[in-house]
Amino acid sequence: MTVFTCGQLSDVAHTLGGNLHFQRELSGEQPVLDGEQQVQVLSEGLVLYFSRSRDLVDASSDNRLAPGITAAFLLQGEAEVSLPRQRLHFDARPGGQRAMLVNLTDSDQFQRHWRSGREETKVCLSITPDWLQQVAIGSQLRSDALLRFSRSHWHSLPWQPSVDILQRAHQLLERDATLPPLMQRLQRESFALDLACDILRGIDTPQEKRLGSHLERCLARLKEWLDSGEADALSITDMARQLGTNPVDLQNAFRSRNGTTIAAYLRRQRLARAYQAMRQQGLSVEDAANLAGYEHLSSFSAAFKREYGFPPSQARR
Structure with missing residues (x-):
């Protein structure tokens, strides 16, 4: 700097x-x-x-x-x-x-x-x-x-x-x-x-391709869940039910607005939270894998490297 x-x-x-x-x-x-x-x-x-x-x-x-x-x-x-x-x-x-x-x-x-x-x-x-x-x-x-x-x-x-x-x-x-x-x-x-x-x-x-007000509110609330971790344990069907819409409309609207699927976005957010925890809190790679929702360290390491271009061991400071 x-x-x-x-x-x-x-x-x-x-x-x-x-x-x-x-x-x-x-x-x-x-x-x-x-x-x-x-x-x-x-x-x-x-x-x-x-x-x-x-x-x-x-x-x-x-x-x-x-x-x-x-x-x-x-x-x-x-x-x-x-x-x-x-x-x-x-x-x-x-x-x-x-x-x-x-x-x-x-x-x-x-x-x-x-x-x-x-x-x-x-x-x-x-x-x-x-x-x-x-x-x-x-x-x-x-x-x-x-x-x-x-x-x-x-x-x-x-x-x-x-x-x-x-x-x-x-x-x-x-x-x-x-x-x-x-x-x-x-x-x-x-x-x-x-x-x-x-x-x-x-x-x-x-x-005419813009979303209706109800679906807009659904997407805004869903984004908060995905970003905060509240949706980590929910299926897309559960998300849609709690938001008062259906899974197909929710998935299509989310993909249209964000350029990716709900599952892919959630996976990236969990990886990002794990990455920040390693960088800022010194979290171990094993604990970061658990935080990101991976049962196997090898799967976490492979997903992390695909996302960021380097292994999780290099994320810790």
């Missing part, structure tokens, strides 16, 4: 086309952020940004957001920003709002609110108007919904990254340091293109 001073962070923002300044006067030598920032500008006009950071000050800062579509989501932690006419709190914990999707037709200002000690791990993809015009609007991804969204200033839509996107983002952050630079770039380019397609298809979803 690197400690960034106010002046250094302003320089980083400037190289990315931003204009960062704090609302209360801070010395250029004042440490404001502890973390790492990774930016990759792709030739197609996509800008992919990863950050892990911890705030070192209580403050608010203004920065400039470039024209185009910006999608951001948290992998861990919390964040708070102010856009025109709304203040948003993001939280990667179960039940929290972790993502934002917004379009700007012109460069404009937004605010970030800092709280000393608060941590966040964030992924952001910026889609430039040129890329959108050449690649999306001029292709089969074009739709009236996409055109309306891209022509409205500060237009935001509810959006959540798919489970596959979240898992791949975790893997990129964990495995990038072990890869040669060329492989890092290729993997990130592939991820950025898949993320862009995920975003654009979300914008393009016709109104």
Whole structure:
């Protein structure tokens, strides 16, 4: 991790086309952020940004957001920003709002609110108007919904990254340091293109294909169960019965919204809980296997390695 001073962070923002300044006067030598920032500008006009950071000050800062579509989501932690006419709190914990999707037709200002000690791990993809015009609007991804969204200033839509996107983002952050630079770039380019397609298809979803209010409530409650562990001992039939719907509709709606099945999502969440317990609490591999619901250590190790690309023995610190 690197400690960034106010002046250094302003320089980083400037190289990315931003204009960062704090609302209360801070010395250029004042440490404001502890973390790492990774930016990759792709030739197609996509800008992919990863950050892990911890705030070192209580403050608010203004920065400039470039024209185009910006999608951001948290992998861990919390964040708070102010856009025109709304203040948003993001939280990667179960039940929290972790993502934002917004379009700007012109460069404009937004605010970030800092709280000393608060941590966040964030992924952001910026889609430039040129890329959108050449690649999306001029292709089969074009739709009236996409055109309306891209022509409205500060237009935001509810959006959540798919489970596959979240898992791949975790893997990129964990495995990038072990890869040669060329492989890092290729993997990130592939991820950025898949993320862009995920975003654009979300914008393009016709109104008639959206879910009814009852099923939306079912999915929201189910997501809370899956994320918290409340659903670990329930079958899909049990889940549907308790939610007041049927297993087929519940499974189809969940797959449509999250890009994976309920069982696959649950398996990944249990692996993620085991992973975090090993990293943060020093849990043994054997106890982590039990936490993830695996009777055999070999099965847990194989599933863990498929998911994260390394054996569970390397997850402990």
